[in-house]
Amino acid sequence: MIRQLDTVAYDNRLRTIRPEQKMIFAILLLIMAMIGSWKMQVMITIWLAVWIIGYARVSWKVYAKALGVVALFLIMSLPALLVSLDKSFHVSIDRSQIFTVMSLLSRSAAAWSCLFFLLVTTPFPEMLHVLKRMKVPSIIIELLFFTYRFVFVFEKAAEELYVAMKARNGGNHWRHGGMLVFQLFQKIWHSYEALRLALWARGVSDEMVYVHVGTYNEKSKRYLWEAAIGISLLLWLG
Known part of the structure; x- marks a missing residue:
């Protein structure tokens, strides 16, 4: 969705x-x-x-x-x-x-x-570009960007884990739900660490630049x- x-x-x-x-x-x-x-x-x-x-x-x-x-x-x-x-x-x-x-x-x-x-x-990047032009503090824009990205990470991880559990004949007991939630947050944390290392490897130490294409x-x-x-x-x- x-x-x-x-x-x-x-x-x-x-x-x-x-x-x-x-x-x-x-x-x-x-x-x-x-x-x-x-x-x-x-x-x-x-x-x-x-x-x-x-x-x-x-x-x-x-x-x-x-x-x-x-x-x-x-x-x-x-x-x-x-x-x-x-x-x-x-x-x-x-x-x-x-x-x-x-x-x-x-x-x-x-x-x-x-x-x-x-x-x-x-598109969300265009919203961030407008907020940047409106002199919104960079920390708020960065938080919005990471929240936007991890919404997709969360959805993809939840979908993959749910399909994996069903493929392995996972049950509907509440323990299976707790296990799914734990694995979900673990996977999201690994994605965050991968993003942090990727940004650090590319030398991103200042605020990000959002490119706007005039339409x-x-x-x-x-x-x-x-x-x-x-x-x-x-x-x-x-």
């Missing part, structure tokens, strides 16, 4: 728009989603779905799968917000929290839409006008 999203970021119809423009667009919508009403949050979610599926041509299956994962985590958090337990272990639903929960769900969906839009339309297209001005008009309408209607 993670590698698929990274591939989509390099192969979508909004790839020709400057990364700084997409980041500003996503950040503005994120701020509006955090401070706006639930109506504005719903409109942002729907509008960004149009951008992701309609304009960027991201497969609706990919969008639905990612949205399903987020919805699963949100649903799992509902009992902690709605269900109350008193001293006599009586379980009840706090109806006064229903509006708060619905507001939280709409805000979370809108915020996820903003970040997912940025994830599937802008700006004059036709993207149409998207800029549409984004500006859409944000204005959201502020007016919300």
Whole structure:
């Protein structure tokens, strides 16, 4: 799933728009989603779905799968917000929290839409390049880079270990799960050591350089006008 999203970021119809423009667009919508009403949050979610599926041509299956994962985590958090337990272990639903929960769900969906839009339309190295131009501290950019890399290492290692265990008739006992987790972190640590030695062998002692390849297209001005008009309408209607 993670590698698929990274591939989509390099192969979508909004790839020709400057990364700084997409980041500003996503950040503005994120701020509006955090401070706006639930109506504005719903409109942002729907509008960004149009951008992701309609304009960027991201497969609706990919969008639905990612949205399903987020919805699963949100649903799992509902009992902690709605269900109350008193001293006599009586379980009840706090109806006064229903509006708060619905507001939280709409805000979370809108915020996820903003970040997912940025994830599937802008390659991560270009995001780092923009952050570097914005004078973000180098230590933060380096941490983001290593986190980004080890997400792929983690996914690949987990997949390989899972396939290996199944091929050897691995069981479903909790001990096998603990063994899998231990081997997973061990393999990730070895990957980290290999990366550190590779960087040291190449003489990398200062901050890394992120090469940006210009992909700006004059036709993207149409998207800029549409984004500006859409944000204005959201502020007016919300």
